[in-house]
Amino acid sequence: MRFLFIFILSIFWATSFAQQQVVDSLLEIVRQNRGDAQSFAAYKKLGETFEKQEPTKAIIYYRNALKFPFHTAYANDFVGLCNLLAELYHLQGQYDSSVLLHRKALSLAKKISLESEIAKAYQGIGLNYLSTS
Numbered sequence: 001m002r003f004l005f006i007f008i009l010s011i012f013w014a015t016s017f018a019q020q021q022v023v024d025s026l027l028e029i030v031r032q033n034r035g036d037a038q039s040f041a042a043y044k045k046l047g048e049t050f051e052k053q054e055p056t057k058a059i060i061y062y063r064n065a066l067k068f069p070f071h072t073a074y075a076n077d078f079v080g081l082c083n084l085l086a087e088l089y090h091l092q093g094q095y096d097s098s099v100l101l102h103r104k105a106l107s108l109a110k111k112i113s114l115e116s117e118i119a120k121a122y123q124g125i126g127l128n129y130l131s132t133s
Contacts, residue, residue: 037073083120095128
C-alpha cells in the first residue's frame with residue numbers, strides 16, 4: 001500500500017514537473033519576441049495549456065497570439081484561435097466580446113475558405129444571441 005502511494009505520488013510529481021518544463025520553454029520562446037510563426041504557436045500552446053485550469057490566463061495568452069498579424073503560415077490556427085477565444089469569452093458571460101471574435105473568425109475563414117471554422121463561427125454567433133435573449 002505504501003509503495004503504491006509513493007508510486008502514484010512520483011508519477012504526479014513527474015507529470016507536473018514535465019508540464020512546467022514545457023511552459024518554461026514556451027515562455028522562453030515568447031520572451032525572445034521574434035514576432036514569427038513560432039512565437040504565435042508558443043502563445044497558442046500556452047493558452048491551450050492553461051485553458052481548463054486557469055481560463056483567465058489562457059485568455060491572456062490567446063489575446064497575445066491574436067496581436068500578431070494574420071499570415072498564411074498560420075492562417076488556419078489564427079482563425080481557429082479567434083473562435084476558441086470567443087468560446088472562452090462566451091463561457092465567462094462576455095457575450096459582446098464573443099460575438100466580435102466570432103465575426104472576425106467568420107470574415108477571415110470566408111477569405112481562405114475554411115468551412116469548419118465558418119460553421120464554428122456561425123454556431124458561436126447563434127449561441128451568443130440565444131444566451132442574451
